[in-house]
Amino acid sequence: MTETIVSGFRPTGKLHLGHLHGTLTNWVRLQESYRCFFFVADWHALTTGNVTAATIRESTEEMVIDWLSVGLDPAKSVIFRQSDVKEHAELHLIFSMITPTPWLIRNPTVKEQARELGFIQSDDEAEVTKINYGLLGYPVLQTADILMYKAQRVPVGVDQVPHIEISREIARRFNNMYREIFPEPQPLLTEIPKIPGIDGRKMSKSYGNAVILSEPPADVDAKLSRMATDPRRARRRDPGEPADCPAFNLHRLYCTAEEIEFVSKGCRTADIGCLDCKKVMIRHVLEDLEKFREKRLYWEQHRDEVRDVLVEGGHKARAAAVETMIEVRDVVGV
Numbered sequence: 001m002t003e004t005i006v007s008g009f010r011p012t013g014k015l016h017l018g019h020l021h022g023t024l025t026n027w028v029r030l031q032e033s034y035r036c037f038f039f040v041a042d043w044h045a046l047t048t049g050n051v052t053a054a055t056i057r058e059s060t061e062e063m064v065i066d067w068l069s070v071g072l073d074p075a076k077s078v079i080f081r082q083s084d085v086k087e088h089a090e091l092h093l094i095f096s097m098i099t100p101t102p103w104l105i106r107n108p109t110v111k112e113q114a115r116e117l118g119f120i121q122s123d124d125e126a127e128v129t130k131i132n133y134g135l136l137g138y139p140v141l142q143t144a145d146i147l148m149y150k151a152q153r154v155p156v157g158v159d160q161v162p163h164i165e166i167s168r169e170i171a172r173r174f175n176n177m178y179r180e181i182f183p184e185p186q187p188l189l190t191e192i193p194k195i196p197g198i199d200g201r202k203m204s205k206s207y208g209n210a211v212i213l214s215e216p217p218a219d220v221d222a223k224l225s226r227m228a229t230d231p232r233r234a235r236r237r238d239p240g241e242p243a244d245c246p247a248f249n250l251h252r253l254y255c256t257a258e259e260i261e262f263v264s265k266g267c268r269t270a271d272i273g274c275l276d277c278k279k280v281m282i283r284h285v286l287e288d289l290e291k292f293r294e295k296r297l298y299w300e301q302h303r304d305e306v307r308d309v310l311v312e313g314g315h316k317a318r319a320a321a322v323e324t325m326i327e328v329r330d331v332v333g334v
């Protein structure tokens, strides 16, 4: 039997190279061998309270255009907007009735996010009570998203494994309390290549260091040309070490074996300068993004089709969700 996968993305802005290599390339691969549900997590975008209605609306369509342009195929994957399937909210409510708060309070990812957003200063119990329920409880909503389609697998990076553990615990508790309805979803661990931002920190829109997939080639070129390098190469004649160079992570992804050997040797002997070295990689990034841009242009000019993809996907997702909720309502008695 083909296993089911569920995954989503919050519509909070434009997608960047980190999203492409961290998630989207993997989704495109997975749709070939799994029954896939990929959703725009617009309710999740509300959990942090810092995203405007306009951003959510605009990003939803733009994000789906990005998905289609990288190769997600609505004939192979169900692509939908979370809020179009109200059953997710109902299942979230039912799961919230059986989820002990300590399971949520001890979740390290939620606390880390709350700290980053400035909602809390530390992991102390008193601090954690300052977190809104929506944020504290988003693993419960996430569980509803996953179990609604009885997904056996959830593609995640190592840092998101605690979330899936909560989903497994909720599924187990529900099945024990009522009847065996849900599988216990397993993480489908994804090797995520390191894609630092142009300043060398993790690529993130909030750090302002991201290379946006849809930005003009000249801007991509300019950003990558000034990307952080091994600090040992402060002067042109100073040798460096590619393993300590943020830009070299992109060489690893985009360049041929011969090019990697050439720039690695040139770096260690100071035979090439950083700009020349980066040019080798930038050429490939631009070529790759050019293919993406051509496809994106098509979808930008056919926005009605993009909206149809979401409507169609919503119908398919809802049909599956209705089936699940008939079983759930029956066993809980509502």
Ligand code: SF4
Binding pocket: 229, 230, 233, 240, 241, 242, 245, 246, 247, 248, 263, 266, 267, 268, 272, 273, 274, 275, 277, 278
């Ligand atoms: S030469 Fe290349 S690999 Fe070496 S530090 Fe400069 S950009 Fe990085």
